[in-house]
Amino acid sequence: MLYDLSEMFREALSVPYYYLPLFLVSVGIYGIVSQRNLFKQLVSLGLIDTGVNILIISLGYIQGMEAPIYSAVTPIAKFVDPLPQALVLTAIVIGVGVLGLGATLLIKIHERYGTLELDELKFSKEHQRWQEIMDDEGDVGV
Amino acid sequence: MITLLIAVPLALAFATIPLRKLARLILPVVVLANLVILFALKPHVGKIIELGSWPAVYGITLFFDEVAFYFLSFVNMMFLVISLITRDERFSIPLLVMNAALNGLILTADFFNSFVFLEIIAITSYIISTDKDNALGSFKYLIFGGVASIFYLIGAVFMYVQGGTLNMAYSSYIIGMSNPELMKTALVLFAITLLVELKVLPFGLWVPDVYGNGSALTPVVLGSVVSTATVYLFSRLSLTFVDEHLPPVFYYTVLASIVLSQLGALYQKNLGRTLAFASMASMSTVVASLLTRQESVVSTALFYLFTDALAKFVLFTVYGNLGVANFRNAKTTGIAFTFSSLSLVGVPIFAGFWGKYYLLKALFEQENYVLAIVVLVSTLIELAYVTKWNIEQWFAKKETTKGEIENIDLPFVQKLFVLLSALILLVIGLFPQLLLDKTNLLAEKLFDFQLYRDIFFGKGGM
Numbered sequence: 001m002l003y004d005l006s007e008m009f010r011e012a013l014s015v016p017y018y019y020l021p022l023f024l025v026s027v028g029i030y031g032i033v034s035q036r037n038l039f040k041q042l043v044s045l046g047l048i049d050t051g052v053n054i055l056i057i058s059l060g061y062i063q064g065m066e067a068p069i070y071s072a073v074t075p076i077a078k079f080v081d082p083l084p085q086a087l088v089l090t091a092i093v094i095g096v097g098v099l100g101l102g103a104t105l106l107i108k109i110h111e112r113y114g115t116l117e118l119d120e121l122k123f124s125k126e127h128q129r130w131q132e133i134m135d136d137e138g139d140v141g142v
Numbered sequence: 143m144i145t146l147l148i149a150v151p152l153a154l155a156f157a158t159i160p161l162r163k164l165a166r167l168i169l170p171v172v173v174l175a176n177l178v179i180l181f182a183l184k185p186h187v188g189k190i191i192e193l194g195s196w197p198a199v200y201g202i203t204l205f206f207d208e209v210a211f212y213f214l215s216f217v218n219m220m221f222l223v224i225s226l227i228t229r230d231e232r233f234s235i236p237l238l239v240m241n242a243a244l245n246g247l248i249l250t251a252d253f254f255n256s257f258v259f260l261e262i263i264a265i266t267s268y269i270i271s272t273d274k275d276n277a278l279g280s281f282k283y284l285i286f287g288g289v290a291s292i293f294y295l296i297g298a299v300f301m302y303v304q305g306g307t308l309n310m311a312y313s314s315y316i317i318g319m320s321n322p323e324l325m326k327t328a329l330v331l332f333a334i335t336l337l338v339e340l341k342v343l344p345f346g347l348w349v350p351d352v353y354g355n356g357s358a359l360t361p362v363v364l365g366s367v368v369s370t371a372t373v374y375l376f377s378r379l380s381l382t383f384v385d386e387h388l389p390p391v392f393y394y395t396v397l398a399s400i401v402l403s404q405l406g407a408l409y410q411k412n413l414g415r416t417l418a419f420a421s422m423a424s425m426s427t428v429v430a431s432l433l434t435r436q437e438s439v440v441s442t443a444l445f446y447l448f449t450d451a452l453a454k455f456v457l458f459t460v461y462g463n464l465g466v467a468n469f470r471n472a473k474t475t476g477i478a479f480t481f482s483s484l485s486l487v488g489v490p491i492f493a494g495f496w497g498k499y500y501l502l503k504a505l506f507e508q509e510n511y512v513l514a515i516v517v518l519v520s521t522l523i524e525l526a527y528v529t530k531w532n533i534e535q536w537f538a539k540k541e542t543t544k545g546e547i548e549n550i551d552l553p554f555v556q557k558l559f560v561l562l563s564a565l566i567l568l569v570i571g572l573f574p575q576l577l578l579d580k581t582n583l584l585a586e587k588l589f590d591f592q593l594y595r596d597i598f599f600g601k602g603g604m
Contacts, residue, residue, distance in 0.1 A: 032289065038281060045288045052292050056299050083308075084299065087254055091295060094261045101268055102284050108277035121278065 017058045024051030038109065038116040042102045049095040053088045060084030144183055144191055144206050147176050147214070147245040155238035165234035170225040173241060176218045180211065187211050190251065190597055198251070198598055199307045205251035205597070209587045212580060213248050213374045216448060220366045220455065223563075227459065227556045228359055233270055240266040240363070244371045251598075253298035253308045256375060260335070261291055263368060271352045271360045279351035286348045290338040297331030300324065311598040314383035314591075322386070329384050333392060336379075339372040340429050341422040343399035350406070353418035358462020361414075365421050365458065366451040373425075373447055377432055381440065381588045393433050397516050399426040404523040413461050413531055417454070420486065420527075423520055424450045430513055431501060438504040441585035445577055446497035449485065452567055453494060456482035456560045463552055469536045472551035476536060478564035483528045485567045488521055493570035493577070500578065 024047050031044025060081035068082035110116055113124040151172050158165035183206070191204040221241055228237070243262035250256050264287045271280040298308065304324055305313030317325045337345040353361040380388065387393075400423050407419035424446075431443030460467065460479045469476025485494035498521060505514040552560065570577050587593065 029289075032285065041285055045285060048289065048292055052295060055296070059299060059303050083302065087299065087302075090254070090258060094258065094265075097265055098261070098268075098284065098288055101265060102281065102288070105268070105272065105277045105281040105284065108272070108275075109281060112275065112277065125278075 021051040021055035036118045056084045148242045151238045152242035155235050162231050166231040169234050173222045202255050203251045204249040217367050223559050236266040236269045251310045273357035274355050276355040283348040290335045293331040294335035297328040300328045332379050336376045341425045350415050350418045354415035361458040365454045382591050396430040400520050404520045408527045436508045437585050441581045442500035442504050444581040449493035449497045453482040453485045456563045475552050478560040481564035487524050487528050491571045493567040496574035
């Protein structure tokens with residue numbers, strides 16, 4: 001038996017600071033599924049990343065506790081859990097790397113096909129394939 | 143000492159950024175050094191390494207046992223061959239980073255650390271898959287991989303929140319005792335991520351565009367080494383840490399993936415895409431066998447995995463370098479290609495035959511007839527397209543503009559390694575017990591969570 005997901009979802013909705021991550025992840029997933037422009041898909045991936053990062057920080061939050069900064073005025077052991085924050089720092093760095101690489105690939109795609117629209121890309125790919133076949137036949141003739 | 147397998151390739155990758163030619167020369171030396179270190183440490187398997195001397199429950203720990211040893215050996219041997227036959231220096235630095243991450247993925251015993259290594263492997267895979275100007279295929283792969291990796295991250299954080307630690311042994315033990323349902327939910331999240339790399343449909347829809355673009359490097363790296371390392375992690379998560387099956391929907395999806403991928407391979411008019419679909423079918427077969435959670439089936443699945451990776455290495459290297467070749471003028475290459483493709487189908491005297499024979503035998507013994515029938519049907523489809531492509535390459539006339547038969551062949555080093563790989567498939571075919579003994583041992587260890595835990599709980603630590 002799997003952990004009851006509907007119960008988990010109800011629990012999530014009962015905590016106000018889960019609303020933002022849920023909203024961001026939903027918008028991101030909708031964007032990836034519905035958008036026909038590759039750049040918008042990449043932005044949607046960034047939204048999902050951000051939503052999940054906020055969710056992880058929220059999971060480590062404890063009501064009424066201090067920020068995890070050790071100082072003379074901060075009582076020890078009255079902190080929120082600092083580990084999710086450390087994990088998110090790493091996840092942000094990885095996310096930036098992936099988005100940066102994705103943007104680089106989009107520049108390459110645009111340079112080659114002249115568009116980032118999926119419908120136009122299909123047409124452009126077909127056109128290039130025919131062009132290559134025609135070029136090959138031309139070479140044989142020479 | 144075992145940490146050098148991660149630290150050295152990573153450090154040298156960054157140190158050689160201004161010197162790409164040097165990176166190409168260093169890559170095989172580093173991988174060879176990895177193998178030397180591995181074999182030197184073989185007598186010390188069954189140890190944990192606590193990084194920074196932090197106790198395993200708080201810090202990052204590496205776990206080095208016999209299963210890790212054999213997977214690391216296979217991955218690094220394949221990597222050595224790849225580094226020797228790759229002449230393109232553009233990919234030497236990503237390959238060094240990938241080598242470090244693959245070793246890390248197999249060695250780590252920390253959920254978040256494994257996420258980081260998975261992401262490093264994914265990023266280097268995206269870079270390598272742009273070979274032959276294939277940015278569009280690579281972007282598709284990035285979107286699939288990017289979305290999927292988020293599930294792994296959520297799974298890892300769930301394990302931490304419930305178990306209070308990111309250590310795989312402690313966290314799985316605590317949650318397994320207190321809340322097994324949550325453990326299974328986390329496994330579902332992990333599985334969604336790993337099935338993208340394991341190329342199971344619909345998660346593996348990126349594969350034909352990435353593998354089929356004619357690059358020799360991309361499918362060899364992703365299909366042989368990345369897939370093998372991912373199978374290791376998937377096996378650990380689903381066999382060692384969890385005592386239950388994944389929901390049946392996964393099993394049926396994987397079964398459908400085997401048949402659909404084989405049909406996809408049959409209907410392709412391009413050899414690269416045919417091999418891409420064939421690769422998806424093989425990995426789906428391995429995953430389906432792992433999902434049965436039966437030790438004898440898992441053992442044969444590992445046998446199938448290693449021999450299939452070797453066969454695919456030959457097929458993709460030949461296709462990536464020659465395209466659809468004319469084997470009458472490249473007989474040695476042609477023989478290696480035909481041997482490997484026959485092994486893929488499961489023709490007797492080749493390793494692939496024993497892979498399929500042992501798998502079917504184990505499935506019938508376990509009365510798992512559905513998977514057995516699916517494997518038989520997929521073999522028949524495989525036979526059809528393998529025959530078609532062999533006839534095409536041995537007997538179809540491909541003439542140049544001057545009316546001569548095309549005379550292209552692999553360079554000597556590549557020809558040597560594809561021939562050696564094909565001969566290894568033949569040797570394993572003649573002496574299957576050599577490999578079967580090892581895979582039986584691996585399957586036994588994979589199911590032994592007690593042993594894994596004991597090493598952590600103070601009986602084998604160092």
